[in-house]
Amino acid sequence: PSPERLNNPFLPQTNRLQPKVSPSAVSGPAHLLRLAGQCFSFVESTYKYEFCPFHNVTQHEQTFRWNAYSGILGIWHEWEIDNNTFVGMWMREGDSCETKSRQTKVHLVCGKSSKLAYVSEPSTCVYSLTFETPLVCHPHSLLVYPTLPEALQRKWDEAEQLLYDELITDQGYKKILKEIFEEAGLLKATEEKEAEKQNKQISLEFETVEKCSKEYKQLSKEIKNLKDLLSRHGIAYRGDPAENTSMEYRSHKLATVVATVLTGSRDKEHLRGD
Numbered sequence: 001p002s003p004e005r006l007n008n009p010f011l012p013q014t015n016r017l018q019p020k021v022s023p024s025a026v027s028g029p030a031h032l033l034r035l036a037g038q039c040f041s042f043v044e045s046t047y048k049y050e051f052c053p054f055h056n057v058t059q060h061e062q063t064f065r066w067n068a069y070s071g072i073l074g075i076w077h078e079w080e081i082d083n084n085t086f087v088g089m090w091m092r093e094g095d096s097c098e099t100k101s102r103q104t105k106v107h108l109v110c111g112k113s114s115k116l117a118y119v120s121e122p123s124t125c126v127y128s129l130t131f132e133t134p135l136v137c138h139p140h141s142l143l144v145y146p147t148l149p150e151a152l153q154r155k156w157d158e159a160e161q162l163l164y165d166e167l168i169t170d171q172g173y174k175k176i177l178k179e180i181f182e183e184a185g186l187l188k189a190t191e192e193k194e195a196e197k198q199n200k201q202i203s204l205e206f207e208t209v210e211k212c213s214k215e216y217k218q219l220s221k222e223i224k225n226l227k228d229l230l231s232r233h234g235i236a237y238r239g240d241p242a243e244n245t246s247m248e249y250r251s252h253k254l255a256t257v258v259a260t261v262l263t264g265s266r267d268k269e270h271l272r273g274d
Contacts, residue, residue: 017058020101021093023076026054027185028086029147031135035114040131042116049073049119051129057091057104071095073127074104078188081181086142097125104129110137144186152180 026036035053042049048060056075061068074091081087087107094102104127111117111132118130136142145153159176162168168176181187230236 017070017072019056019072019075019093021075023055024078024188025185027147028079029141029143031141035133035135038114040114040116042119042129044119049116049129051106051116051131053089053106053131057094057106057127057129071102073102077103079181079186080105081144081186084144084177086144086186094125100125102127106131108133108136108142110134144181147186148180148184152184155180 026033032053036055039050039052039055042051043062046062048062050058050060052058054076057073058071059073060070072094074094077090077092079086079088080090089106089108091104091106092101094104096102102125106129109117109130109132112134114133114135115131116129117132118128120128122128140146145156148156156177159168159173159180163170163173178187182189
């Protein structure tokens with residue numbers, strides 16, 4: 001801790017700030033990196049809030065009570081990106097609060113000097129800080145695209161073209177952008193995403209046309225066998241053209257119908273594939 005904090009009579013020395021995780025790597029607009037290593041304070045009522053960009057947000061109760069609260073409201077985690085623009089910084093994994101961890105969103109707004117200007121708690125243990133700084137006053141100062149490496153800019157350009165040519169949906173476009181932001185380290189990948197990376201070998205099964213053709217033939221054969229089995233039991237199977245008609249889906253539906261028949265739940269009417 002700084003000498004100022006060590007000599008602060010409002011903070012009991014036994015109350016150490018113990019972070020649960022390490023801050024994420026510094027990222028985002030290059031001109032904001034100069035904020036790293038600095039801290040900005042804001043006092044409201046008996047609480048002092050301290051925002052240290054790319055590090056954490058802390059809260060200190062400024063009273064002489066022996067158990068005055070001093071804790072972490074969030075540790076630098078990822079950017080909030082809206083309309084392809086950096087709008088705020090998420091500080092997560094703060095001190096425990098009932099069943100979850102405290103977290104804070106720091107909004108970046110234009111101001112004459114760099115300072116914390118406002119603090120609120122819109123919902124339990126989720127805090128909102130407004131940080132003013134001249135570093136974000138330029139209209140292009142918070143654009144995401146210029147901060148990306150060239151390879152990811154190309155990937156973004158390609159996604160724009162695909163969207164323009166209507167080869168992907170708006171939802172597909174947003175998914176690609178999210179992947180770009182994660183790859184650039186601006187957003188944290190979810191646990192599911194991490195697990196997906198580890199299981200990438202499985203998805204590689206279908207990466208070539210040959211492998212897809214082989215799998216298609218196997219599923220076609222399986223569907224034919226299931227249809228033959230239904231025919232032997234005198235049941236006509238008619239797939240609904242309006243439903244999902246992927247090979248795996250049809251195969252699964254046929255298998256379900258066959259299983260129903262073989263377990264003795266056969267209906268006298270023709271069975272449909274829905």
